[in-house]
Amino acid sequence: MRMDLTRWTVRATGDLVEVPAELVDTLRAGVSATVPGSVHTDLLAAGLIPDPYLDRNEDLVQWIGLTDWRYETEFDRPAAAGAAALAFDGLDTVAKIELNGRVLGETENMHRSYRFPTGELRSEGNELSVTFASAVRYARARAAAHPLPRTNDGEPSNFIRKMACNFGWDWGPSLVTAGLWRPARLEITTGRLASVRPVVTVEGTEGVVTVHTEVEGEGTVRIRVAGIEATGDTARVPSPQLWWPHTLGEQPLYPLEVTLEAADGTVLDTWTREIGFRTVALDTTDGAFILSVNGTPLFVRGANWIPDDCFPHRVDAQRYARRIEQAKDVNIDLLRVWGGGIFESDEFYAECDREGVLVWQDFLFACMPYPEDVLAEEVEAEARENVVRLAPHPSLVLWCGNNENYLGWFHWDWQERLAGQPWGATFYEKLLPAVVGELDPTRPYVPGSPWALSPERDALDPDYGCQHVWDMWNERDYLGYRDTVPRFVSEFGWQAPPTFATLTEAVHDEPLAADSPGVLHHQKAFDGNGKLARGLAPHFAEPETFDDWHFLNQVNQARAIRLAVEHYRSHAPRCMGAIVWQLNDCWPVTSWAAVDGAGRPKPLWYTLREVYADELLTIQPRPEGLTVFALGFTPETVDVRRMSVTGEELASAAVAPGTALGPEFAAGDPAREFLVADAGDKRAFWFFAEDKDIAYPQAEFTQSVTGFDGGYEVTVIADTLMRDVCLFPDRLAADATVDFALVTLLPGESATFTVETEARLQPGDLTSAPVLHWIE
Template sequence: MTIVTTDLLAAPTVTDLSSAGGSRWQLRPTTALPAGVTLDAEAIDAVVPGEVHTDLLRAGLIPDPFDGNNEQKLAWIGLTDWQYRSVFTFANGQHARHDLLADGLDTAATIRLNGQVVASTANQHRSYRFDVREFLVQGENELVIDFRAPVTFAREQSELIGPRPQVNHHPYNAVRKMACNFGWDWGIDIAGAGIWKGIRIESWSGVRIASVRPLATLDSDGTGVLDTHVELEWDGGTAAVGTAELSVSVAGQRSVVSVGSADGVATSVLRVPDVAPWWPRGHGEQALHEVHVELSDAGTGSWASRVGFRTIEVRTDPDADGTTFKFRVNGADVYIRGSNWIPDDALVTRITRESLEASIRDAAESGMNLLRVWGGGMYESEDFYDVCDELGILVWQDFLFACAAYSEEEPLRSEVIAEAREAVTRLSAHASLALWNGCNENIWGWVEWNWQVPLAGRTWGEGYYRKILPEIVGELDPRTRYSAGSPFSYGDHMHPNDPRHGTTHIWDVWNEKDYSHYASYKPRFASEFGFQGPPAWSTLTSVVHDEPLAPYGEQMLVHQKAHQGNLKLERGLGEHLPQQDSIEDWHWATQLNQARAVAFGIEHFRSLFPLNQGTVTWQLNDSWPVVSWAAVDSHGIRKPLWHALKHVYAQRLATIQPREDGLSVVLHNDTDEPLTAELALQRLATGVGGAVLAEELLSVCVPARDAVTYVLPAQIAQPGDATAEFIHVRAIDAGLGLAPAFGYFAEDTALALADPAAALSASAQLVEGGVAVTVRAHALVKDIALFPDRVDAAARVDTSLITLVAGGEHTFQVTGEKLDPEALCSAAVLRCANDLVQG
């Protein structure tokens, strides 16, 4: 029967239809399964929010998709239609409106309530609200959501709208679904379906708060300004009242505004004198202030969030060298030390607040101050942006377009507009939000990737990037800068990937050239570049079971998605490190080379300051166990690259660089205090004893947020024997936060590095919480690393890639429960560059 409403304005109520709310869901395929695939039951229990893969996995009906070559074995899931069904009790008839809210449906879905079609949807990246009062009955109700097979649906849509160029093997650009769900050059092809976010029925009367946009900025005199826009919706029934009263409060300030149903939008401007501002990490505190919006009179409802008062500019000004790309927060320039972010798990419904915080802390503890949410992923949950607000991590937010041409016609056009408006409205409150970016590499693709012929005049997305998206940002979040794409040069008739202008992606190094080629670039801002390396040994061997284990084993290559990836890893060793025979040495050498390659690039780029204003590496995290560009693997183990980033992303960096006047030490002081120091400059012998061949003191003074170059004296910079000597630069005062810098006259393959048996000794002892492993050097020992996961996959180490001169000592702190001190000193666990060369 149809619910009868009354005129009483009762408090809004929610009928939670998720599993946590008590609803029971069942899942079943609705198209024929391929030969050889059977399910033990017609339907299985499902968890909502969830996805088909996780439900099948929980039921024990499929193996782990990440393991071995199961990816291919489970491809049938993406070619199958699926149905979710729930029967729930509803008894909430006193309200005028009953809305079904689906926060996330992945992707092409038809919703039926009690056998009647409510709606069809086709966008993973937005939420839906449907008035279902005509479909609901008192008592028992049946909700059915049918999902089309995602791969099949994408193919059909591609044919319908006209195929357009894209990378990888599925036409992900034909549908509004997370692109990397169809596979990427680091990602598993695991296209699935499901009710991936919350679902519920909201019952309400009178008026409700539909959306809130609290835009917090900072005046030049330190006054905080909160410009709040509240959109209201009236129920349209007899209980509706013509006006509503809203109160907005923040930091002790409060305003009350009235809004009529004819308008529907309320605006409040609050000024907060001498407010504590929000700063990115490394520049100040992350002050956050509670905002409360309360609705009264015509209805009841409230909204709360936090804001940070700040101004963020992205300056793209022409100058003598090209075009800048510079972040400026509260009037202060911020040098960017960042990384690209991908979804933290390929099965996205397993991501939690805790897992996100752990991964974002990986960024913060490495010295990063920015994460770029890449356009082939998803708009992240509130948890992600909340943690970034709290930790002072700026967020560069891509709209979800990546490496492909996109139709600008229906049915995509209206979906793109709807998702963009929702995303901007939802995320605009966050203090960390620093930039909206139209697309990833699509403008570059149009210019350089031979799209024009296959497109044959069809649209490719430019209308989104140049008109629709900037108009939406300008309307809904005018305080935040919009960029059409990355890379982008910020001028008409410019190549979009010109290093002299704006943002630059550098991929010829990984794909074609030695990493020393980074030195040929002088980018104003490098927003993508990187080098591959395998995950931790325990992570790799948990999913790759080839016998024998080898770089080109069948399962190994399942977990290497880049074109000729392992060949590029071997070629990338170049003259830097010898080619390796054993899989253990291959693993260590390629991990080390990854770390060195990226560190080499960043040190060079930072040495160009202020010409260069930042770097954003590809990439911070992984979504499954894979050989990739990530600094932290999918099991949360920080690869050697992460430790290299922690060194080169330190606020104070000393790096030895070639200059026209000779070999120099460049000091970048990215702090608010001048760096005044005495540096000990040494030229040392590499062998046992580490004889001092030349030594000088250098007095340096580097202003706050500045860089200074000092040419090294000839007796330091000019070796007697390039193969047996090196440069060591260290601050006399170890408390200045300036790590030593090393310079070499030859690559390791030509360098006389001592045998680690003679050059390095180690001891270990149990301490509270784990084991302390102390190493002592008797000669130059490069890049000492400890891999406790070889002993216990849950073990972690605090530091890595430690280079010691003769007489130097370092203690690694290892945490874990199954630790054998003697094993931690074994050759399989304790590695260094010397053993690769000597081996």
Template structure:
């Protein structure tokens, strides 16, 4: 078997459609893997669509057909030799020609294709052409053929098997990419090749690791072959007489793979070598991990749980939803994924949900999750739309599901296949079914086709029909059953209404905020820059997004007058809202068994629900999530009509000791004190009663309840920030240069809430170690800022633009002035 990549010498030209004159009859160098936008940017022919209002100027690209061409050298086919042209991924509607012969067509971004080119390949130079049809034009034609179906956004993304958010979303641009987005190669063999390696990994009751290796062959020569399978020191051999083989390999005393925070992540290399007469003709490798996974959905006294169980241990899923990390997918490198998944782990997350409006992620993504112990919930790519179940769409859906299940089955991080995102409540609750007029809408995929394929190809993992989902024909978003998405908060009601429901598993919830200042000002250059300036609004894709930001802020903090303070206040409110939800959900473990924030990341610079913006900078939300997902958490929650201290222990060891609870003035005078005995069993919660003298303030505007146990602490205020008598300048600060950056020592002279050091305002590469630190009077905190910049004046780190807290924003309400 020889594999020759075909990534060199590609050229790109606009083949048809409403192209500008400068592209007519012109070709340019093309990167493969790559996309048309990136090639045109590299050639200086279009501006960066992420910048200012450029996205709107590039809509002409939606209707253009593109043509990629290259010439490669090859030997002509030998007698009996197989030769295939392989595309791991094409975006999306393509006709492939080799030396003038049409060798194949593609219609699905989510799968690969291979074409027999023995009749077209020639000795010497070979001309390869890939013509890409406008995906929008194709989607409209498919919609006309299959019938109109409801969707959340204008373009018919549900009529084509392409990344749905490529057509725009409420956090993403409408760019409709095109290109050869995965590797291209020529494969040749004259014996046999392994067409499928599908290892099903389980663990026997006695601790023996079991790998059921399923193999499929494509034969060029009709003969017996030997498959040699090795895992560590274990080896099995089997004669393969037909096209399919099943070999079981046992690994005694297998080391178990655990989610991060529960144990280690040992990985074993599985190697399958195909021999003919003792000579290797093909070899495939996978990394595997030994673990078991189920989801407990056995009905209980409350309803239907949805609890992940790994290696027999019940796990609270702490995590976030994942979207493509860049709208231009080929820019997402393994190194970038390592940074992003590292940020998730650093924020105490153990799960990422690959959302159904994006892609089946790259092998690099799952490899890194395997290494870091991050559980992966994998949606099939169906989101916020009805989908036709007829051909040709149905055949493409089945082909992509089979290919990607087989590709991903070896990864221990993958713990759930999920049928779709929000299509079940769209049918049951959103009124969309009224427009179907008897047409199919996708339910057959979610309840028949996909679970059948999963049961056939990957019986080691659970499957869910959708998210949200409730069993037994119950409303899909029922809080008592299965999974729930909580979007009344943000869309309709204040974030304090997270407490209205106690979901069994909250798979989506979130609140918007703008990107960091350095990211925002790098990409948006309106003069003046305001929440309603043109480019800023183009980067706010949510329906009435700014209105919801203002309505969500007003009950807690005033809406600032000046833009820079508005930017800080809305970021702060985003952080508080999401942390409020996380603490509520975690306080109800084990009734609530998961909280997946919408969303971890961004795909371009935008006001969105993300914790990390598109330039990879953590927003204040990121730090709030890190605190709220801390292994040991103290939080004050309502129980039986009164505030109660809830201690959440996500460790394998009991949490014991003493909680010091004090009611004190904002100036630091102690009014009531109590010591509470703390004993929380492993992976459990405990409720601690608070005495009335801690809960009944003399002056609600000037008092705070503080509870501390070791490194864990929580603060409870008796009024909203806008009504509190804060000292507007509640701390002093000192800056000291240290290796790799600066240390900023802050001392509270009065109660200071949510201190944030917005380091990116000082230097683009500056990152602070923590944020949103609340300090009672007299307490201190040290912030560490990493940066390569040498600051002319260290005082810039303590400038009021940079070192901020909630106090100044809140005090603006009483003064009637801007908060800065």
């Protein structure tokens, strides 16, 4: 018997000097709380704090993370036989659990679940409390008492096992949470499956499932896979269909059911999952980093995943499904769950299983040295629990020890500042691979990202392993992506503001400007706007209006990632993967995301759909000259034209893909000429000059708008060259979406945008600036 505990009261406790004076009495008395939940969302629901996602309200709620909080509830004991226990799937973070005045236990790890036997219960009125100490104060106290030097900015989140980005990141606010962030319940059992760990393999033509179980109480374990009863702990499925990533095949899933039965046949406990049969391998021969599924190497087309909300309990199955659909819709076949966040809920991985999206899972260490002596016991416990929990999912294909800690060791002065002190390497090189080897031997493990395949080799050696490429955004122009060919790129990215609707829903500056207070508050990167300006300068004239700033930075983000991905893909098989930073955001912010904090796609999202397509046509510079590559398909020839910006064809030829273009395709006047290549429905452009230097003609076009039930079709017919035409209907209606963006039209060509919205829009507004925008 299981009884969910969802209705609680939360009250501030202890020293309330940080609490605003007008709230002290109310918070001492307590307000209604919801589980799963957090203090922030409970106070927001009670109308006691402003929404921290809006304007600069984040600054007004910092006291929450500096305060202790007590959650309280009462429950009656159900009339069921058996031993009672309280189960907590997630406690955030430093907690004391008390029942009827007795301390059941204390915790200090957000990334674990807990179960406490209750002993005898009252028939009515059992009083349960969970008191959370301030995570900020706890981490500060630990850091102050430890010799490990500070090598990170801000709070010492490396001293507590909590979602690191709660303390702020270069795309996220500082909102240090507390609460029961995953479900809590009372369980009464006479026998239970304490742990179920299936190991799924493919042997020849058979699928083999070996299930390891731990049982509390008495009972017989029975295992069925696809209706087949196991012999002992192993079931063999003849000729199963193989599970593939969606870019390579289908995703057949098979039911796995494990039951614990009493001697009389009564079912005491049941554990069910859907599993898939597939093999996965990582080839690192001669420095390579090649992921294979079912023996088929793949060029990974990926994106990094961060927590989709600063308050993760708000991300439900429907929201996971929407994000994963957005990833799949742009041909992303792998999501890397980044190490500064959380082990996501089961719904995330199950949705990836169903949709064929691979998962690279970081262990939860990011960008900081970690005190091994303080954290070792908790790290092992959380690793063991989560490896067992996630191992049944066929979508999970790689474990990774940390994010950017080897980068810190080699490039952030750690070696000098740490002076020989342990910093986490034992976790990444010994503890975690041992846990994975013991509990999940079917999957590869790497110690970190970036990782040059040896702890003795510079983590950023492009000839080995997986790389992070950030010097373009931080220091150089994105044309520099072409200077090296890494074996695999697990992080690279370029910033842009969120969609206009998302920005203006969150920021209410008057006037709105790139440097207005609210816009700047929603830019968390160090010198972020300065880097945006320096990134624009080589390519575009300085924007004169906010609308131009917003549009050009979104275009520049898409251009940067297009250039990088096409470069990396054109160098396969030396380079065998690109994982863009990042798919999603956790709040409304200027960031590297393709989908903003309100779930709206930025122009980058549409660009990913093109550059991650199975078939890609691209023009690339090579030492022997410009070369047309057909990636993923094999046309006999590609039609290439050199054209003037006024529409004249200056040269043309049908060329074999992979061969350098002849001298007739060299620019006579770079400011007034460009190349266009066509193969079937695939097209590629090459402009010889940057936009600020191109003599674009004054755009001339005709347009028409046709309404239909649920939206509009907007057709643009170009009479002149029009580059990167976009339609931004979210400027007119918050629910409005459009089906594509950034289309370049030659004279005489047309594009029809499909806008979906429930709003009634004026046709003229849909074809006027800044809703309709292009490069001028």
